[in-house]
Amino acid sequence: MTSTRPAAEDFLRLDRQICFSLNAASRAFGGLYRVLLKDLGLTYPQYLVMLALWEEPESEGLPVKRLGERLRLDSGTLSPLLKRLEASGLVRRERSARDERSVNVTPTEAGVALKERAVEVPRSIARATGFELDEIEDLRERLNRLTEALDTATLG
Structure with a gap:
């Protein structure tokens, strides 16, 4: 009688690694998003920022800290993204009236209009x-x- 249970070494095969499958799927998604977002003038991380902002009431926006938490991005990654989006005219960064240590990010009119195309x-x-x-x-x-x-x- 033969066992159908995989040998321990079989779990070390590349094609058995969930991390490899997830990474391959992520790369494939990245390639597709790159093509689809080109017409919007966005990179995938910029698209994620816009998605998070579009979920918020337009007048309020999101504090940078909260945006980073939602996107699972640190400030060193998020700040340059926001600068590029601001330079593109899609978002505005402003100090919070309630807490001057906090910076709120809101979509501009152009940023809101982009939602329809997205x-x-x-x-x-x-x-x-x-x-x-x-x-x-x-x-x-x-x-x-x-x-x-x-x-x-x-x-x-």
Whole structure:
């Protein structure tokens, strides 16, 4: 009788590594986003900033610190991104009236108008995956659970 259980060495195969599969998928997504975002004049990280800002009431914007937390980016990465978006006329950075130590980021009129053109990006991504919408949602939920578990393991 033969065992169908993989040998311990089999788990060291490259094609068995979840980290490799996630990295390959991330790179493939990056390539597709690069093509889709070119017409919007955005890089993928800039697109993520705009997505976060579009979720907020236009008049309030987001404090830079909160934006960094939402995007999981440190200030050394986020600050240059915001400078480029500001230079492109898509966002405005202003000191908070409530707390002068805090800087709020709000989309400009051009930044708000860009949202209408960006609506097609997630649709194009969904089509490119070949997945049904419920499969995409399930995958997103599983990846969020994985991220939470790994964050807990790292911190614990």
